[in-house]
Amino acid sequence: MRKLVILILTAAIIAVMLGGGWACAPKPAPPKTLDIGVASPLTGPKAFLGKQTCNAILMAIDDQNAKGGVTIAGQKYTLNPIQRDTKGDGAVGKSVAEELVFDKKVKVIAGPFMADAIAVQTVTEPNKVLAFFIQFLIPGMTGPDKPYSFAVSFPIPQMTYKCLHYIKNKYPQAKTVFSMEADVPDAPAFAGATQASCQLLGLDYLGFEKVPVETRDFMPIITRVLTHKPDVIDTGNCGGVLGPLATLMIKQMREAGYNGLIFIPAAPPEEVLQQTVPAQSLNKVVSHYINVDGPVVDPKYRDVMNRFRAKYNEEAVDIVPAYHNVMTALFQFLNTQNTMDSTAWMEGFAKYRWHGLMGFESSWIEQVGDGINRRVFQNNWVTEYKNGKPVTDYEAPIPWGLFVKE
Amino acid sequence: MTLETLLQPLIYGLQIGVTYILIALGLTLIFSIMNVLNLAHGEFYMLGAFSILYFAGIWHINYILALFISMVVVGLIGVFFERLFFRPARGQIVPTIIVAIGLMWILQTSAQIIFGRQPRGMAEVFHGIVTFFNVNISDSRIVAGLISIALVVGLYYVVYKTRLGRAMQAIAQDREAAALQGVDIDRVGALGFGIGCALAAAAGGIMAPIFFIEATMGIEVLTKSIAIIILGGVGSIPGAAIGGLILGIVESYGHTFLGYPATTFPFLIIILVLLFKRTGLMGRIA
Numbered sequence A: 001m002r003k004l005v006i007l008i009l010t011a012a013i014i015a016v017m018l019g020g021g022w023a024c025a026p027k028p029a030p031p032k033t034l035d036i037g038v039a040s041p042l043t044g045p046k047a048f049l050g051k052q053t054c055n056a057i058l059m060a061i062d063d064q065n066a067k068g069g070v071t072i073a074g075q076k077y078t079l080n081p082i083q084r085d086t087k088g089d090g091a092v093g094k095s096v097a098e099e100l101v102f103d104k105k106v107k108v109i110a111g112p113f114m115a116d117a118i119a120v121q122t123v124t125e126p127n128k129v130l131a132f133f134i135q136f137l138i139p140g141m142t143g144p145d146k147p148y149s150f151a152v153s154f155p156i157p158q159m160t161y162k163c164l165h166y167i168k169n170k171y172p173q174a175k176t177v178f179s180m181e182a183d184v185p186d187a188p189a190f191a192g193a194t195q196a197s198c199q200l201l202g203l204d205y206l207g208f209e210k211v212p213v214e215t216r217d218f219m220p221i222i223t224r225v226l227t228h229k230p231d232v233i234d235t236g237n238c239g240g241v242l243g244p245l246a247t248l249m250i251k252q253m254r255e256a257g258y259n260g261l262i263f264i265p266a267a268p269p270e271e272v273l274q275q276t277v278p279a280q281s282l283n284k285v286v287s288h289y290i291n292v293d294g295p296v297v298d299p300k301y302r303d304v305m306n307r308f309r310a311k312y313n314e315e316a317v318d319i320v321p322a323y324h325n326v327m328t329a330l331f332q333f334l335n336t337q338n339t340m341d342s343t344a345w346m347e348g349f350a351k352y353r354w355h356g357l358m359g360f361e362s363s364w365i366e367q368v369g370d371g372i373n374r375r376v377f378q379n380n381w382v383t384e385y386k387n388g389k390p391v392t393d394y395e396a397p398i399p400w401g402l403f404v405k406e
Numbered sequence B: 001m002t003l004e005t006l007l008q009p010l011i012y013g014l015q016i017g018v019t020y021i022l023i024a025l026g027l028t029l030i031f032s033i034m035n036v037l038n039l040a041h042g043e044f045y046m047l048g049a050f051s052i053l054y055f056a057g058i059w060h061i062n063y064i065l066a067l068f069i070s071m072v073v074v075g076l077i078g079v080f081f082e083r084l085f086f087r088p089a090r091g092q093i094v095p096t097i098i099v100a101i102g103l104m105w106i107l108q109t110s111a112q113i114i115f116g117r118q119p120r121g122m123a124e125v126f127h128g129i130v131t132f133f134n135v136n137i138s139d140s141r142i143v144a145g146l147i148s149i150a151l152v153v154g155l156y157y158v159v160y161k162t163r164l165g166r167a168m169q170a171i172a173q174d175r176e177a178a179a180l181q182g183v184d185i186d187r188v189g190a191l192g193f194g195i196g197c198a199l200a201a202a203a204g205g206i207m208a209p210i211f212f213i214e215a216t217m218g219i220e221v222l223t224k225s226i227a228i229i230i231l232g233g234v235g236s237i238p239g240a241a242i243g244g245l246i247l248g249i250v251e252s253y254g255h256t257f258l259g260y261p262a263t264t265f266p267f268l269i270i271i272l273v274l275l276f277k278r279t280g281l282m283g284r285i286a
Helices: A002-024 A047-066 A090-103 A114-124 A156-170 A187-201 A219-226 A238-242 A245-255 A270-276 A299-312 A319-334 A342-350 B003-034 B041-058 B063-089 B093-115 B139-161 B163-173 B175-180 B185-207 B218-232 B237-257 B260-276
Strands: A032-040 A070-072 A075-085 A108-110 A130-133 A149-151 A176-182 A204-211 A232-234 A261-264 A285-287 A353-355 A361-365 A381-386 A389-395 B129-132 B135-138
Touching: A032 A047, A032 A090, A032 A114, A047 A075, A047 A299, A047 A319, A070 A319, A075 A090, A090 A108, A090 A114, A108 A319, A114 A130, A130 A319, A130 A342, A156 A187, A156 A232, A156 A261, A156 A285, A156 A381, A156 A389, A176 A187, A176 A219, A176 A238, A187 A204, A204 A219, A219 A245, A219 B003, A219 B237, A238 A245, A245 A261, A245 A270, A299 A319, A319 A342, A319 A353, B003 B041, B003 B135, B003 B139, B003 B163, B003 B185, B003 B218, B003 B237, B041 B063, B041 B093, B041 B185, B041 B218, B063 B093, B063 B185, B093 B218, B129 B139, B135 B139, B139 B163, B139 B185, B139 B237, B163 B175, B163 B185, B175 B185, B218 B237, B218 B260, B237 B260
Parallel strands: A032 A075, A032 A108, A108 A130, A130 A149, A176 A204, A176 A232, A232 A261, A261 A285
Antiparallel strands: A070 A075, A285 A381, A353 A361, A381 A389, B129 B135
């Protein structure tokens, strides 16, 4: 009897201890919030790209939060975007950056463009805030002296190389290339990228003609270009700078009787191209534009583009998968971190490799042929228009000959 | 330098020049009858282009019918503005200029709000290219040239062979005398203004399928129109015709061989004519 009582009492004590232990066990800490600065031009002349950039970043943030956010040093964080409009303006960009860095204490800012990116950088670099921006051709915005800055945009040589690689393979009889470049500061760099790609591929580069941005009738310039009798006309930066007007250039090339290859490294808006250029003229046009239903396109890329279209009711330009790719990689990287120190993040992320949307392992390129460092390769898919329809069925190799990789 | 390199700018210049004639004729007509330099003339060209974009490009009305409708609609808009803005200021130079400038800004800004700021293209109406001596010209440009010539001929007929045209000439020569002869100055003036705007709209509608359409496209056209009527002689229809062809051809060769500096040619023409022959090539019809 006595032994039974002792046994029951011992069991009861153990039960109480275990129950009390559960009650006292530390509960998981509620997730905190990690603020991400999203600063892009939402109004003004660059609003079209700025809004797409902002939405791409927000999509990546939403996707990551749907997976439970990020966990850093054992602490869960829900990503919280803080959106601000830079208006594409330097002064506004600086003011926005100061608010995000000093008031909101963000450690990451993504989204600014050219003029506002330069201004934002004056705040992010000295304050060790990681900055991700579109940056095509302003040397000095990235580099060893700007370690916290990451350029999301396409390396221009990659854009030109992949299209010319396609042309060389599919049209071996095409030997000579002539460029038309919108007369803005980055024109020589675009032309230089085409020239370097031609050298690598054994094509003859004949030169380039500047196109004033005020041009509304391209016939005179096209007449001059055709005197060089090129097999390929490169429209260079015209698609990006002239926008819809670049489609008129293509239409007028065919009107002028040019039946050779046209390559568009900077694609104009697709719907305007389809509207302006007759289907029978939209042939032998090689472009960096991606038809997401193409057989070579990575399913993850296709998914992001389709979801973007469904959510925002507009076609995404290539800046959308570029940003989504990088921001998703950043969040994946943060999951591996045991510190909130932004310098450690910067050093680690600069060496990070990931499988994103582009169909191959991505990483940061520390030195690029055009002098802009810390870039990431975008996709290598190439589209050719056949009877007006974009067909994306070619993947070019990465042009290592144009880059020095760390 | 090949033959086609020399001939191509000539062909384009002729086509563009004929269309310039349309715009300039409208401007000179308004000036002749009403003594108004309609600085909003380029905006009626712009309205014509947008009208064609919507009528033919978006609503798929037959192009020629759409062009006619555009001319009528914009012509009526011109008549409305003449009645509302220009008639009260008639005879006063400075107020008329201020009214014209104000109307220009109103139309341009309204177009930017309604149609947006981005350039817009429309699908080609006439497909195909004609080639001769290795020189190419699209069917669109050939049709544009033919329509322009037809409208110029039509205007010539109206001005020189019809009662309305004789009334316009009478007012251009001597307003008071014309009134004393029973010409209804207000009605003929309004009609003349409407016809001038309709011609500008026709030019815009002709150019719309060839180039792009944007709310600010009127300014450049206005500058060229003024250069043409100064070159040809203010108030002279044959002068405007010759001036339009000269500017079109000179511009085409200039842009082909000199590039961007050719955009100064309209201004150079104005300066040279004012320096050496103020009445222009054919002066004003007396």
